[in-house]
Amino acid sequence: MATRIIPADWIKNWEKSGKHEFVQLCKNLAYKTNHDGTIKDIQAALYELCWHVIQGNFKLDLSASVLCDMMDLRDDMPSILADVFSILDIETSSLEEKNKRDHYTQLVGACLFFVPDAILKERLDPETLESLGLIKQAHQFNQKIVKIKTKLFYKQQKFNLLREENEGYAKLITELGQDLSGNITSHIVLESIKSLIGCFNLDPNRVLDIILEVYECRSDQDEFFLPLIKSYMCEPLTLCHILGFKFKFNQEPNEETPTSLYHIAAALLHHNLIELEDIYVHLMPLDASIVEEHKREITEAKQIARKLTMVVVPSEKTEDKEREKEEEKNDKAPDNQKLGLLEALLRIGDWHHAQSIMDQMPSFYATSHKAIALALCQLLHLTVEPLYRRAGVPKGAKGCLLRPLKNKRAPRPAESFEDLRRDVFSMLCYLGPHLSHDPILFAKIVRLGKGFMKEYQSEGRNDNIKDKMDTLLSCFLSIADQVLLPSLSLMECNACMSEELWGLFKLFPYQHRYRLYGQWKNETYTSHPLLVKVKAQTVDRAKYIMKRLTKENVKPSGRQIGKLSHSNPTILFDYILSQIQWYDNLIGPVVDSLKYLTSLNYDVMAYCIIEALANPEKEKMKHDDTTISSWLQSLASLCGAVFRKYPIELAGLLQYVTNTLKAGKSFDLLILKEVVQKMAGIEITDEMTSEQMEAMTGGEQLKAEGGYFGQIRNTKKSSQRLKDALLDHDLALPLCLLMAQQRNGVVFLEGGEKHLKLVGKLYDQCHDTLVQFGGFLASNLSTEDYIKRVPSIDILCNQFHTPHDAAFFLSRPMYGHQILSKYDELKKAEKSNRQQQKVHKYVAACELVMSPVHEAVVSLHPPRVWDDLRPQFYATFWSLTMYDLAVPHNAYDREVKKLQLQVQVIEENPDVPMNKKKKEKERCTALQEKLQEEEKKQLEHVQRVLHRLKLEKDNWLLAKSTKNETITKFLQLCLFPRCIFSAIDAVYCARFVELVHQQKTPNFCTLLCYDRVFSDIIYTVASCTENESRRYGRFLCCMLETVTRWHSDRAVYEKECGNYPGFLTIFRATGFDGGNKADQLDYENFRHVVHKWHYKLTKASVHCLETGEYTHIRNILIVLTKILPCYPKVLNLGQALECRVHKICLEEKEKRPDLYALAMGYSGQLKGRKAHMVPENEFHHKEQPVRSATPVSQQNGPGTTAKPATNASKTEEGVGEDADRAKDKSQGAAKPVNKANSTAAKVTTSNGNGAPNSTKTIKERDDKEKSGKEKKEKKEKTPGSTLETKGESRREKQRDERGAGGKEERAPREGKEKTPKADRDKQKAEEKSNKEDNKAKTGNGEPKEPSRERDTGAKESKSKEKGGDRSAMSGSLKSPVPRLESAESERDHKRRKLETHSSPSHSSSVKDNSNEPKDSASKHHINYNSVARSKSRERETDKKESENTRGRSKEKKTEDKDRKDRKRDHMTTDREMSLESKRRKDENGTNSSNKHSKSASPSSGSPVSADKEKTKRSKSSSKEKGESAKPERNSSGGKKESRHDKEKSDKKEKRDSSGGKDEKKQYP
Secondary structure (H helix, E strand, O other): OOOOOOOHHHHHOHHHHHHHHHHHHHHHHHHHHHHHOOOHHHHHHHHHHHHHHHHOOOOHHHHHHHHHHHOOOOOOHHHHHHHHHHHHHHHHHOOOOHHHHHHHHHHHHHOOOOOOHHHHHHHOOHHHHHHHOOOOOHHHHHHHHHHHHHHHHHOOOOOOHHHOOHHHHHHHHHHHOOOOOOOOOHHHHHHHHHHHHHHHOOOHHHHHHHHHHHHHHOOOOHHHHHHHHHHHOOOHHHHHHHHHHHHHHOOOOOOOOOHHHHHHHHHHHHOOOOOHHHHHOOOOOOHHHHHHHHHHHHHHHHHHHHHHHOOOOHHHHHHHHHHHHHHHHHOOOOOOHHHHHHHHHHHHOOHHHHHHHHHOOOOOOOOOOHHHHHHHHHHHHHHHHHHHHHHHOOOOOOOOOOOOOOOOOOOOOOOOHHHHHOOHHHHHHHHHHHHHHOHHHHHHHHHHHHHHHHHHHOOOOOHHHHHHHHHHHHHHHHHHHHHHHHHHHHOOOOHHHHHHHHHHHOOOOHHHHHHHHHHHHHOHHHOOHHHHHHHHHHHHHHHHHHHOOOOOOHHHHHHHHHHHHHHOHHHHHHHHHHHHHHOHHHHHHHHHHHHHOOHHHHHHHHHHHHHHHOOOOOOOEOOOOOOEOHHHHHHHHHHHHHHHHOOOOOHHHHHHHHHHHHOOOOOOHHHHHHHHHHHHOOOOOOOOOHHHHHHHOOOHHHHHHHOOOOOOOOOHHHHHHHHHHHHHOOOHHHHHHHHHHHHHHHHHHHOOOOOHHHHHHHHHHHHHHHHHHHHHHHHHOOHHHHHHHOOOHHHHHHHOOOOHHHHHHHHHHHHHHHHHHHHHHHHHHOOOOOHHHHHHHHHHHHHHHHHHHHHHHHHHOOHHHHHOEOHHHHHHHHHOOHHHHOOOHHHHHHHHHHHHHHHHHHHHOOOOOHHHHHHHHHHHHHHHHHHHHHHHHHHHHHHHHHHHHHHHHHHOEOOOOOHHHHHHHHHHHHHHHHHOOOHHHHHHHHHHHHHHHHOOOOOOOHHHHHHHHHHOOHHHHHOOOHHHHHHHHHHHHHHHHHHHHHHHOHHHHHHHHOOOHHHEOOOOOOOOOOOOHHHEOOHHHHHHHHHHHHHHHHHHHHHHHHOOOHHHHHHHHHHHHHOOOOOOOEHHHHHHHHHHHHHHHHHHHHHOHHHHHHHHHHHHHHHHOHHHOEOHHHHOOOOOOOOOOOOHHHHHHHHOOOOOOHHHHHHHHHHHHHHHHHHHHHOOOOOOHHHOOOOOOOOOOEOOOOOOOHHHHHHHHHHHHHHHHHHHHHHHHOOOOOHHHHHHHHHHHHHHHHHHHHHHHHHHHHHHHOOOHHHHHHHHHHHHHHHHHHHHHOOOOOOOOOOOHHHHHHHHHHHHHOHHHHHHOOOOOOOOOOOOOOOOOHHHHHHHHHHOOOOOOOOOOOOOOOOOOOOOOOOOOOOOOHHHHHHHHHHHHHHHHHHOHHHHHHHHHHHHHHHHHHHHHHOOOHHHHHHHHHHHHHHHOOOHHHOOOOOOOOOOOOOHHHOHHHHHHHHHHHHHHHHHHHHHHHOOOOHHHHHHHHHHHHHHHHHHHHHHHHHHHOOO
8 A cells, every 4th residue: 555554563572562552443434434434544454464474473362352343334245344355366366476465365364254254255266265264166056157148248138029019118108208398296296117128018128228219309308307217226327328329320321410419418428317428439530540540630730831831823712722622522521429418518517527527638629519618608608698798798788598407417607707717717717719609708708818818907905815816817817818718719700899808908017908908929830730720821821912002002901910810810910021121122112001900919029020130030230240231220210110109008118128137138229229219209310411510509499490301290299209218118217227228238248249330239239219208208207207317427427337428318308397497497486577686597497406506526536637628617518418519590591481481382282272271370389489489598598608707707717737637637638538428418518618708617628629629539539429420520510610710800700719718828826917918829820720630630631541441531532521511621631631532432341331431522523622622822821021941842731642750649649739830940030040940750951052061061961850850859858847947048149149040040031021022922923933834744743652650760860969059959840741853853852942932840749748837926927829939020020121121121131132042043053963973872871861750741652653753852952942041040240141131032932932833723
């Protein structure tokens, strides 16, 4: 036995306690047996006791005595004990141990006196009886048994059929067929039957058969016949045999079993007169054949599905159809008696037996037969009726009442939802998809579900009830999955049922719904042959519709799609989405055709879209790994259009995007971007026109009218739905934070192995979506909702690790809301209409709101940051927008005029009906009023903000460290992060810098700020993504617009910059007058500075274009395109860019087509801008009092053809400012000419008289170059040296030089400045002829990149030998001149020299390392632009020149002499040049072609063969000039220097006069 009833301790301690315990146990078991009717436990106890005896563990006599005592417990105790002996008999007879068999025999022998012999003879084997002595011989006993059985069961009773009188059977039939409506009962009829049997010798079995036959004919008389049969024959087997014979008779071919026979069989089963197992074996077909038939049906269904998906020739189609019709005729379904009995059981309400039959069959096989399905549906109707009447009937509905079954044994009707668990749910599960046969029952079940959900969602339930309700909820979900949705699939186009089902489903959370849709789509259609066929037919029909769907037939196709979607939306949408992923031009027609869908279908559509997006088998990148796959882009577009147009719940889609962001994947942000754009009308693009950008700085109405490309109207409802979905599911802030964090995740986590181009696109997509989504929240959430959801700035940054720019972007609307609400509170508290008081209240409201923000931002950066920037300034910069700074009056006027024009067009259009005209006019008028009101409101707001800023500005910048450091922090923490955040922020940054300047903010150096922005953009451009480049370019363009405005007009400059602290070049200690005009940067010097900025931009641009890096080239081309309205303005800089971009076009045409397209686009626009470019001398005034020995070909500047020295790019930047400073000094009144020439990396020039002294000249020039280079290195090593020190050292040098060379310098300068106009005209004509000559000779030149390294080494060695010359140098002149090489005839050099005027590098360098004035008692001069000082010196020299008018006639003679010398120089032969080269070799140890290696030009290769000759001429010319210029510098006075000075003065005048000629040569 499995469990022991008698413990071993009882046997061991039998006498003490075991016997008592055993007896007590048997008494308890006997009592239990009397009550529940089972004897298994007491049999087990007796069995164990006997088994201990057989094992030898227990004495025989003790066991016999206790068994004897047990006989009194029950009357049938001897029989129970005999059963135990029978089992032991079988077990011991098979054992090999004889002693155990002996123990058994002895035990039974000991019990013979209280167990009757008759019982033992029935139960024990004959051999055991023989051993016990109860029978004599076992063999004889067996023979006797066989004889008795034969006589009883197999010997036919010899009834004489002739003795059976037919009259008896006739009377029997009459008796059974009488009218039973009176007092006739089964008992009375039974007595009559007995009499007839006895009287007419009727066979009792035949009588029973006749009773069943009559019952079959009168199957409605269950109440009479069932008790009669029960009283007449209580033997179930006999009854089963007779019924089985009847069923067997009807199994013959062409026979059909009557329903009445099924009914009586079901009734007998229901009343337990027969057993199902007994009758089931008589029914056909066999279960095995049923299973085979079911499998065959599934196979056939799959074959049909396969045929529908295959391409079939039309002739084959017709053949298949004919074959199917023939098969249908021939294959008449055979009579299935099991199903007939099942139907009968269901009709009478015997669910228990019906369930047992259905369990024997495959799932849904039985209910796939319509009759059975309807019978089960009827039983369900009756079962749910009371509950449906109480909780399911809609208001106003009546419905037909159903009569309950008379059968009391039928399932009890459900009175509560808990009762549904008893039978209803199991019935529905057996019914499955075939509930489709009864749409009314379908609706009842759905309505019961709705009634349950209302109760479930009501509050106030305790835990016990909650558990029951949760169980019921899971039951309803299972019913929806297994019954309702599959049944809907089999219903043909029943839109009402679809809507009814949505009434239930919408009460479920979307997670439950999507789970149901997933099961429906992916598993349900494989569970049943019918569903397999339906799926195939749906796909076939969907293909048919989609092939014919166009824009023109949207309406009829939409109706067909609607009909198909009512039953099988998952299959249909799955196919439609697959088509859209391939053909995106279907999106528009498909979206329009979905208007006939039901609410449930729209919800299924959302699920199908999400499933398609999350498909793991699809790659979200194209094969090149640089772009997002087109299928994802198509689905995203569909999402935006569908969710905007139709009322689909968004929660699932938004949660999906959130989950993908959590997982660190940003591809699906494309979906969110499209949804927000379409639903809210908020468009994110960096390709805005200037008009759109201007409109974006206004209010919401102006943005909607003029700020977007597409006029997306009627977004109020859709944006409200989007907002509700975000708020209801708390997804607004999480999405923002995840996007803000994911921007860096794209680069550092997600972008590991991805292509750089793709990483940039993903970063831009993430960033753009954040900006778009944040804009949506700001404009749609109420103040309370926004403030409640967005935490403070310090929590955003420190706790959520949100980047600062994104954190302020999210917080900015909150600050605006809070300030306005606080302002309104203060206005209400104290009503006053005075404007001044309103402004004060606004300032007070700002203080109240922003004070906590000022405290919070302190934790965002290290304490040293706040030494220069006040938290107030930092928070103000980040909290304001363009809406706060300026009113776009032009944009408002433009939109109002558009609306007025629309009204006029409507008026003039005769085709428009009057009522429509009226509506349109009203709409346009209302919009006009809204725009005008909005403009007025913004104007008042801007005035308040500007007043607030005016009050705050004095406390913005502390500048405890240097001005340079202050500007650095401002750029690093404020300007650069925000200018690339969005296009409108780029404009804001430029406008804010201008505003800070206009407010005359203390300690803010506008000049230095602009200088730092323009000076080196290489690193900034290189680190941008594509969209950030556009924004950065827009920022630079806005900055350049301001600078260009100041540059273009002296009056504007004087008005907006003249007395502003941002343009101070000398900062004085406190206590001194700060309004000294001499301390300001004057207009002409500002123009020099602007030219320097343009040059720096050119140099950076060319560097980026030459790197060959994809990102550098793409970004700089984007930036250049954006700043095209303001740059380049100088012709030679434009030519330099044009040449380099042309080269990019040639190089990238085949390799990188996107770069080629960008370059071609920019090149075309640049050519179109040439008309607006000016020569350098018009861009900034180049005529100076004294002209140093400037390099010949400097006018070519960045436009020349030589490539820049890439290996010296870093050196160029450091040298550039020194060069500018040196040139500024050359313009000073008291500075000698030998102080102005550059020595580091510059081409020296010749006056033509240096040939005889060439060796000495070259040596001296090299010394100068070395000393200049050492000076530059010294500057680089000591970056912290203050500007005051530099200024003082310059002044000392100037005083020294003034004494030595002032006399010689003054006369030539005065003579030059007063050169008569006639002489100049003569020089122009002369120079023009030279130019034409030279141009003809240099037409086929080719650029050649100069060597650099060897010259550098030579210069360093020279500087070690002759470092003492360093004190004579004033600084290095940085000029954008290319390095030229090779030698040519000196005549060509001279002509070249006359043709080209000197370098544009008069740009005054703005110092970056200025310090605060430290000593209040002394005046510290911080010279940001040494040109300012040179101008003041010019004024002094003018006074001196007025006293020296008498010397002018002498100067004219000198000039004539210089001209003659110059003509003589033209005749110098090539022999002198070769001699010079040879001497230079001897002196420097290097080849003359490698002498001047460091190119200052940012230009690069232009048309290749066109400039080689030109380069050679310029190079040789510059060499000659260098030879003759050096003696001038080294001599402190005398005739030689005087003569050279005169020549320089003359050359300067010639260059100036040739400027007009150059203008004509340049592009117009």
